[in-house]
Amino acid sequence: xxxNRLVVSIFFLFLAIIVGIEADLPQSVPSLSGGNSKKDRQxxxxxxxxxxxxxxxxxxxxxxKRTARSKHDGGDAAWEEERLGSYKTSELRLVEIQEGxxxxxxxxxxxxxxxxEEHEPLIEDWWKSYQNEQPDLQQWLCVEQAKVCCxxxxxxxxCDPCPSCFGNGKCKGNGTRKGNGKCACEEGYAGDNCDxxxxxxxxxxxxxEKLLCSNCHKACAAGGCTxxxxxxxxxxxxxxxxxxxxxxxxxxxxCITANTCTKQQFCVNNEGSFNCLExxxxxxxxxxxxxxxxxxCADGYELRDGMCTDISKEVPANTNESDPEEEPDQxxxxxxxxxxx
Ligand SMILES: *[C@@H]1O[C@H](CO)[C@@H](O)[C@H](O)[C@H]1NC(C)=O
Ligand SMILES: *[C@@H]1O[C@H](CO)[C@@H](O)[C@H](O)[C@H]1NC(C)=O
Numbered sequence: 001x002x003x004n005r006l007v008v009s010i011f012f013l014f015l016a017i018i019v020g021i022e023a024d025l026p027q028s029v030p031s032l033s034g035g036n037s038k039k040d041r042q043x044x045x046x047x048x049x050x051x052x053x054x055x056x057x058x059x060x061x062x063x064x065k066r067t068a069r070s071k072h073d074g075g076d077a078a079w080e081e082e083r084l085g086s087y088k089t090s091e092l093r094l095v096e097i098q099e100g101x102x103x104x105x106x107x108x109x110x111x112x113x114x115x116x117e118e119h120e121p122l123i124e125d126w127w128k129s130y131q132n133e134q135p136d137l138q139q140w141l142c143v144e145q146a147k148v149c150c151x152x153x154x155x156x157x158x159c160d161p162c163p164s165c166f167g168n169g170k171c172k173g174n175g176t177r178k179g180n181g182k183c184a185c186e187e188g189y190a191g192d193n194c195d196x197x198x199x200x201x202x203x204x205x206x207x208x209e210k211l212l213c214s215n216c217h218k219a220c221a222a223g224g225c226t227x228x229x230x231x232x233x234x235x236x237x238x239x240x241x242x243x244x245x246x247x248x249x250x251x252x253x254x255c256i257t258a259n260t261c262t263k264q265q266f267c268v269n270n271e272g273s274f275n276c277l278e279x280x281x282x283x284x285x286x287x288x289x290x291x292x293x294x295x296x297c298a299d300g301y302e303l304r305d306g307m308c309t310d311i312s313k314e315v316p317a318n319t320n321e322s323d324p325e326e327e328p329d330q331x332x333x334x335x336x337x338x339x340x341x
Contacts (some may be wrong), residue, residue, distance in 0.1 A: 039106075042106050042107045042108075042109070043106065043107075043108075043109040043110050044109075044110050045107050045108050045111075046108065046111055047107070047108040047111060048176070048178070049146075049148035049176075049177070050142060050148045050149040050150075050175065050176040050177065050178070051108075051176075052108055052111050052112065052115055052148075053115065053138075053141065053142035053146055053148050053149060054138060054142060054149065055105060055107075055108055055112055056101070056102065056112050056115050056116055056119070056141075057137050057138045057141060057142060059101050059102050059103075059105055059112060060097060060101055060123070060137060061137070062100075063096070063097030063098075063100050063101055064097060066097075066100065067093050067096050067097055089127065089128070089131065089132075094123075094124065094127045098116070098120070098123075101116050102116055119141065119145075119146065122141060122145050122146070123137075123141065126140055126141065139151065143159075147177060148176070148177055149175060149176055149177065150173075150175055150176060150177060151175070152174070152175050153171070153174065153175075154174075154175070155171055155172065155173030155174055155175070155176065155177075155178070155179045155180075155181045156173055156177060156178070156179060156180070156181055157177055159177070160181055162174050162181055163181065163182075163183055163192070163193050164193065165183035165184075165185070165193060165194045166189075166193050166194045166195045166209075166210075166211055167194075167209075167210065167211075168185055168186050168189040168194040168195075168211060168213075169183040169184050169185035169186055169189060169193075169194035170183070170184050171183060171184075172184055185198070188201040188213045188214070188215065189201075189211070189213055194211075195211055196211075197211075197213035198213065199222065199224060200215065200216045200220065200222065200224050200225075201213040201214060201215060201216060201224070202214060202216055202224065202225050202226060202227050202228070202232070204228070214228065216232070216233065217229050217230045217232065217233065217249075218237070218271070218272060219233055219236055219237055219240045219248075219249035219251070219271070219272065220232070220233035220234065220235065220236065220237060220249065221233070221235040221236060221237040221238075222235070223235040229248070230248050230249040230250070230251075231246070231247055231248025231249070232248065233248060233249045236249035237249070237272060238272075239251065239252055239254070239271075239272035239273050240252060240272055251269070251271050251272060253269045253274075254267070254269060254273070254274035255267035255268070255269045255274055256269075259274075260276070261276035262276070263285050264278060264279050264283075264285070264286075265277060265278055265279060266279060266286050266287055266288050266289070266293070277289065279293075279294070280293070280294065280308070281298065282294060282297060282298055282301045282307070282308035282309070282310065283295065283296070283297065283298055283301075283308060284296040284297060284298045284299075291307045291308045291309070292306050292307045292308075294308045300312035
């Protein structure tokens with residue numbers, strides 16, 4: 001009776017598809033081949049060893065929190081406590097924690113499950129024998145037993161102390177068994193211990209423990225500065241000129257020295273540079289923005305009250321309103337408004 005079987009198979013295939021779609025619904029677009037893109041990629045992501053161990057420990061700690069106020073923890077179950085031993089350190093609670101460990105953590109979830117399995121004997125050992133003496137599971141498991149992390153402020157295979165980096169950088173490998181312990185200085189800082197200022201920065205503050213470097217003024221070229229402001233530059237950037245009398249860099253007004261704008265533009269100086277902007281269309285040449293800054297009025301415009309005004313669409317001056325049907329008022333008033341926009 002194979003046609004019947006076929007029907008049944010097809011039925012189950014559809015059922016599977018529907019169930020599959022339902023199960024995948026909360027995520028984006030489901031794919032029946034199981035490539036659930038972003039979430040899956042995050043789950044299978046492989047974290048560096050110390051990070052992976054730390055993730056496992058945090059998930060375990062979550063489990064401890066989750067089981068902290070359990071049914072066995074109540075005062076009314078005192079007899080049970082005695083019979084089972086303290087629930088707090090019981091095998092039962094450990095099993096409950098282990099069951100939920102690594103769940104729903106996203107990044108590195110698969111690796112976390114692997115690691116949990118691998119370290120199960122160690123974690124059990126800690127649970128039974130060390131959790132009171134050494135309550136810091138991260139230190140016990142990741143630093144001392146698995147030897148994948150170092151305490152904060154230590155780096156490398158032997159957990160050597162990190163340099164201070166003067167608070168202006170990070171020690172490479174800090175807290176892990178990796179790295180070389182060199183400082184990675186923040187932007188603007190330099191030196192093995194990040195205890196000097198980088199290029200184009202100056203010392204804004206320094207005492208025994210702290211150093212603060214700030215950006216040189218934008219007037220300063222490479223070569224830096226001795227302090228704040230354009231007067232402290234060693235060399236001026238282009239667009240600025242060293243003022244030998246005042247000392248320091250002064251902005252060049254290119255609108256005076258090198259105005260390269262066209263006739264239908266006006267020049268605006270700014271610090272270190274200049275801009276050419278288009279004249280108002282009512283102008284034939286201008287000294288600034290707007291119909292009141294024209295040198296001459298453009299064709300079709302006439303100077304009225306100091307402004308070049310559109311006259312091209314105006315009704316010739318001597319016609320009068322003897323014929324009310326023409327209603328020239330509306331047109332006359334709307335047109336200039338539109339033109340100004
Ligand atoms: C090392 O890491 C700890 C903890 O994240 C941090 O407090 C400390 O400043 C770091 N030290 C250096 C030198 O990066
Ligand atoms: C209006 O036009 C008429 C005829 O063209 C003329 O007689 C009259 O003086 C004009 N009025 C005004 C106010 O210009």
